[in-house]
Amino acid sequence: MRVGLILTEALVGLRRNASMVISVVLVTFVSLTFVGAAILMQEQISTMRAYWSERAQVAVYMCSPVSETDTCVDGEATQEQLDVVAGELDGDALSPLIGSVRFEDKAEAYANLIELVGEEQASVLTEDQMQQSFWVTLKDPAQSRVIAESFTGVQGVEEVVDQLKYLDPLFSALTVATYIAVGIAALMLIAAVLLIATTIRLSAYARRKEIGIMRLVGASNRVIQTPFVLEGVFAAFLGSVLASAAVLAGMHFGVDGYLRGRVPSITTWVTMQDAAFVVPILIVIGVVLAALSAGFAIRRWLRT
Known part of the structure; x- marks a missing residue:
């Protein structure tokens, strides 16, 4: 050729x-x-x-003084209710699934709100009205449903939010x-x-x-x-x-x-x-x- x-x-x-x-x-x-x-x-x-997926967290929001859900009929979450949630997260059933847990108190929550929306907008709420919350980082994000099911409907817990669902x-x-x-x-x-x-x-x-x-x-x-x-x-x-x-x-x-x-x-x-x-x-x-x-x-x- x-x-x-x-x-x-x-x-x-x-x-x-x-x-x-x-x-x-x-x-x-x-x-x-x-x-x-x-x-x-x-x-x-x-x-x-x-x-x-590696960074998305599950937020367990505790009842605040202004919460109106069925699990918050008694008002703000008590220290006993906070201890119950903390104990569950640290217990044998859930701890193998959890990478880390961070507790956010009212002061931290209010500071984060100011940073997010500005001091003028945040002034409609007071620090005492803010929610305390547990921020849970999972080893496997696919197991977020387990955390949600464990705390949904628990007295003192207003809601459980999986951040990955927003994405x-x-x-x-x-x-x-x-x-x-x-x-x-x-x-x-x-x-x-x-x-x-x-x-x-x-x-x-x-x-x-x-x-x-x-x-x-x-x-x-x-x-x-x-x-x-x-x-x-x-x-x-x-x-x-x-x-x-x-x-x-x-x-x-x-x-x-x-x-x-x-x-x-x-x-x-x-x-x-x-x-x-x-x-x-x-x-x-x-x-x-x-x-x-x-x-x-x-x-x-x-x-x-």
Whole structure:
């Protein structure tokens, strides 16, 4: 097989179908950019979930003087009720599940409220009206239900709050966004595959006389097919490289340059290493899909 001749034929095909090749490059670029974004979004979700799962706590809020739940009919939680909760947390049944327990008294609770909403807003309450609470960090966050069931309905306990539940809607929304990106990417990849197949068939039709001559001189189907496959692979490779550059640029300017400094509540972000890991995946997807599409298209055309 003459490599030089095959490459020359492939370049001739690219030059003849320049507009179609540009279309393939652009469609591949857009579709693989969505694929890369979806991969990084899913990695971000996994990173955030792992980070917050380790730090999310279960808060056992004791009754305050202004509590109105059924377990607080006697008013503020008594010292005896506080000791009962502390004893349960330190008991043989729950202690194996617990990493640490922090007790927050009224003064600490009021100071945290001031820090959160400001002194003016916090002034609607007094320190005596604040709740005392136990903040429980679990060894396995999946066991938070055990803590909730142990103290829900206990006299002196107003409510039990699992912080991780507040994050579930956020993770769900991000997951839906990832699925949307994957869906768009899949549609665009299908469009790219069909466009590559159409381009190859048009290129083969434009060179039908040359193909006929090659057949007459005994050229094998492999020799005839290879330049056309290379055309599709080259166009898809360019699109893959552009998509990779877009993903890296988005990571550098979008995440590192913008989001990290403006969303301080998220302390764990995907990194450039994660984006660099996505690059070969995008290139392989683009090249493989193009090779399969072009190979299938030219084989079908040669049979007709």
